[in-house]
Structures are given as C-alpha cells and as structure tokens.
Amino acid sequence: MIPVLTRAQMRAFDKYAIETCHVPGVVLMENAGRGAADVLSAMIEARRPHTPSREADAISARARSFPVRHVQSPGQPATYPLEARVVVVCGTGNNGGDGFVVARHLYARGAEVEVYLAGKSEKVMGDARINHDAYIDLGGRFFELPEGAGLGPLHTALARADFVIDALFGTGLDRPITGHLADVIAVLNDAAARCVALDIPSGLDADSGAPLGIAVRADDTVTFGHLKIGMLTPEGARLAGNVHVVDLGVPDPPILTHVGVVAEVIRRETVGSYFAPTPERSPAFPRQVGAWTRPGVDLTRRGDTRPVASQ
Ligand SMILES: NC(=O)C1=CN([C@@H]2O[C@H](COP(=O)(O)OP(=O)(O)OC[C@H]3O[C@@H](n4cnc5c(N)ncnc54)[C@H](OP(=O)(O)O)[C@@H]3O)[C@@H](O)[C@H]2O)[C@@H](O)CC1
Ligand SMILES: [K+]
Known part of the structure; x- marks a missing residue:
C-alpha cells in the first residue's frame, strides 16, 4: 500500500520531522532536491541517442570543465556531464528552495542551468535562502523576475531549453494565483520543453486536485515524501503527468502514526x-x-x- 496524504498532513509530516524528530529542515530540502535531481538525471540520460564513447566525451568542450563519470552508482543514474539545457523557475518559498537544490546538483553534474526567481532575492528566507545563496555563490546563472518585469527573457530561455522545472508553489499555495505569477505560469505552459514539477504542479490544489486560478501542466511531477490526494483526482492526475515519489530521508512509521493518511493506493x-x-x-x-x-x-x-x- 502506498500512503496518500492531504496538504495539511504533508505539512504536518515536515513539521513533525523538523520539530519533534529534530531533522533540520534544510536536510529535508536537500534530500528532496537531490532526489529530484537524480530523477532528472535519469530522464536526461534516457534522451541520449546512444551512450557516448569515452573518446566522444573527451572532445566535448564541457567535458573539459566537468569530470566525466562513467560509473553509474545508485542515486546517480547518469553519465556526466549531463547533456541538457535546464531552466528552473523558482518561487520565493520553500518550493523555490527545492528548485535551488535541483539547480545546484544539475549544475554540478554539468548540465547548462539557468534559474529564474519569480520575485526578488530579498524575499527568499530560511532554508530556501541558504540554497539560493549556495547556488548563486557557486557561480550558477541566476535572474530575478519581480512583479512588473517583462517575461521576454524567460520566453527566450525556454525556447532553447530541454527541461523546465516548476518550483513556484508547493503545499504552501492557499489562494488563487493571479497577476504576474499567473503570467509566469502561462509562459511555462506555452513552452515546448519537458516540464517537471517539484512536489505538485504549481497552482494545483493539493487536496481537491483543481487548479487555483491557473496551474502548471506538467509532464512529470517529482513529489516529496508522499503522494498528495489532489494528484490522484482525474484533473489533478492530468496536470501532474507521470508521478515520481522521492523520500525525505526519514522513516515513515513514527511520523505517519502521528499525522495519519487520507487514503492508500x-x-x-x-x-x-x-x-x-x-x-x-x-x-x-x-x-x-x-x-x-x-x-x-x-x-x-x-x-x-x-x-x-x-x-
Ligand atoms: N522544510 C519543509 O517544510 C520542507 C518543505 N519542502 C518544500 O516546501 C514546500 C512548501 O513550502 P512553503 O510552505 O514555503 O510554501 P510554497 O508552496 O513554497 O509557497 C510559498 C508562499 O507563497 C505564498 N502564496 C500562497 N499562495 C499564493 C498565491 N496564490 N499567490 C502568491 N503567493 C502565494 C504563501 O506565503 P504568504 O504570501 O501567504 O505569506 C506561501 O507560503 C513543499 O511543497 C515542498 O516543496 C521540502 O523541501 C521538504 C522540506
Ligand atoms: K511546484
């Protein structure tokens, strides 16, 4: 049986792990983001027309800047450097923090990564801020898209991207999305790049499975900890696409006993x-x-x- 949680139960799960079990929130975020980066790496690997020879890798320009790894170990199912252009679109909350972790790992694995923040850096706080700073201070390409900014640069970046990562909103969404953020989601939905949502497609109500104003239409969703019930309704399932569950590195029994589940698959x-x-x-x-x-x-x-x- 696979547990399914409501939005409140999943938020209680994270809170219990952090406050009662003393697993730092930034550790949960790292596990979530690194797990998603592993899923992405496997997708990127699967796109390779054929496994390149060592000679081909040796003459690749990026192979000179990034170590070439041919050993596929559990959790790192790819040959580096990753051959993909990835645009990560982050919000200012913890879902955006997950996006910065994914961006850092894919950048470290040799992918061409750009992060667009739908807001100003000064609004990013806590665990998300730690990962925002780490990505930028390691030299990651980063652009702010605050309210009022034109979305032309995002359009242009998405036109040449292979993947777009939706890290705008997760379980913190509690009202309809309007204005600038709705416009950002419309741009994501117009892109031809394969869209991978982190935790839930932004705009999807994690309980009802209905869009709150507007929602990202994902090809894949990497969800953290447990399935959310809203992704299993007909509309939610359509918006989430293929669902991958990544664990947060904490054992379930003591926490699920406390927070409960709403259903099981x-x-x-x-x-x-x-x-x-x-x-x-x-x-x-x-x-x-x-x-x-x-x-x-x-x-x-x-x-x-x-x-x-x-x-
Ligand atoms: N440590 C943890 O707990 C872990 C969390 N994890 C990750 O964090 C995600 C939850 O993060 P989160 O609580 O920060 O909320 P998130 O979804 O990023 O939204 C941000 C803020 O947006 C706002 N807002 C809401 N609706 C809005 C709207 N319509 N239009 C505009 N603004 C709106 C609202 O703030 P408000 O404006 O109400 O102050 C909200 O707080 C979770 O899904 C998972 O991905 C994992 O890393 C595992 C460890
Ligand atoms: K999301």
Whole structure:
C-alpha cells in the first residue's frame, strides 16, 4: 500500500520531522532536491541517442570543465556531464528552495542551468535562502523576475531549453494565483520543453486536485515524501503527468502514526495477491473479474463489481 496524504498532513509530516524528530529542515530540502535531481538525471540520460564513447566525451568542450563519470552508482543514474539545457523557475518559498537544490546538483553534474526567481532575492528566507545563496555563490546563472518585469527573457530561455522545472508553489499555495505569477505560469505552459514539477504542479490544489486560478501542466511531477490526494483526482492526475515519489530521508512509521493518511493506493501486484486464478468466468463480467477469486470469497458469485483502484 502506498500512503496518500492531504496538504495539511504533508505539512504536518515536515513539521513533525523538523520539530519533534529534530531533522533540520534544510536536510529535508536537500534530500528532496537531490532526489529530484537524480530523477532528472535519469530522464536526461534516457534522451541520449546512444551512450557516448569515452573518446566522444573527451572532445566535448564541457567535458573539459566537468569530470566525466562513467560509473553509474545508485542515486546517480547518469553519465556526466549531463547533456541538457535546464531552466528552473523558482518561487520565493520553500518550493523555490527545492528548485535551488535541483539547480545546484544539475549544475554540478554539468548540465547548462539557468534559474529564474519569480520575485526578488530579498524575499527568499530560511532554508530556501541558504540554497539560493549556495547556488548563486557557486557561480550558477541566476535572474530575478519581480512583479512588473517583462517575461521576454524567460520566453527566450525556454525556447532553447530541454527541461523546465516548476518550483513556484508547493503545499504552501492557499489562494488563487493571479497577476504576474499567473503570467509566469502561462509562459511555462506555452513552452515546448519537458516540464517537471517539484512536489505538485504549481497552482494545483493539493487536496481537491483543481487548479487555483491557473496551474502548471506538467509532464512529470517529482513529489516529496508522499503522494498528495489532489494528484490522484482525474484533473489533478492530468496536470501532474507521470508521478515520481522521492523520500525525505526519514522513516515513515513514527511520523505517519502521528499525522495519519487520507487514503492508500493499492499496487497492481498487491491486488493480484488477494486473488487466486480459477477456471470460472462470470457471464456478466467475463474480462474484468471472471477469472479471479479471492481465496474463500468468490467475487463472481457474490456479484461484487466495485472497481479496485490500483497503480
Ligand atoms: N522544510 C519543509 O517544510 C520542507 C518543505 N519542502 C518544500 O516546501 C514546500 C512548501 O513550502 P512553503 O510552505 O514555503 O510554501 P510554497 O508552496 O513554497 O509557497 C510559498 C508562499 O507563497 C505564498 N502564496 C500562497 N499562495 C499564493 C498565491 N496564490 N499567490 C502568491 N503567493 C502565494 C504563501 O506565503 P504568504 O504570501 O501567504 O505569506 C506561501 O507560503 C513543499 O511543497 C515542498 O516543496 C521540502 O523541501 C521538504 C522540506
Ligand atoms: K511546484
């Protein structure tokens, strides 16, 4: 079973890990961002037309500035330097902080990275500020897009990007998005680059799965800690695209016992394990349930046709 949390439960999960279990928030953010960078690295690796030879890497200009690593180790599923242009669009909260962590790791792995902050640096505080400063002080390319700024530079950057990372809003979203931030999301949604949302697509209500004003349409979502219920509604699932869950580096049982879950997703394999194949077939539902019965419970005779959610 895969746990599914509400927005409040996920925020309580982070709070409990930080305040009761004393895992620093900046450590959770690093685990989240590095996990997302690993998912991105695997996507970038999968785009390579063929695995380049050592000779080809040796003549690449960027291979001279970044170490070439051919060993694929767990958590680093890529050959460096990464061959991709990545634009990270950050908000001023902790979701933006995750974006700065992703940007730092992809930059360290040799990708061409640019970060656009939808606001002013002075508004970035706490753990997000630590990662904002680390990325910039390591020499990362960075641009501010405060209220009133034209979005032309973002348009131009996205036109040549392979990936755009949506790090505008996560579980902190609590009202409809309007004005400048809505315009930034519209630009993201117009881009041809593959869009990867961090935690949830910005603008998606993590509980209802409905857009709050406007929402990012992601190709993939790397969600942190646990699935949020809003990503499982029909509209939420469409906006989230392929969902990848990255762990925060804390054990679940002590925290989930405290914060609870709202639902659980049953894996396809788990559903299968509840039932044993039989030669019987239901005349009413020959394809769906006819060939499967749970030991001791014959669904075909009982006529139980409720759908079973599975992943
Ligand atoms: N340490 C942790 O807890 C960890 C957190 N993690 C990450 O942090 C994310 C949650 O971060 P967050 O709480 O800072 O909120 P976030 O989603 O970045 O929004 C920022 C602020 O925007 C504002 N705002 C809201 N709606 C708005 C609107 N419509 N239009 C304009 N502004 C609006 C509102 O502030 P307000 O304006 O109300 O003061 C809000 O606080 C989470 O999803 C995960 O990605 C992970 O790194 C794991 C560790
Ligand atoms: K996001």
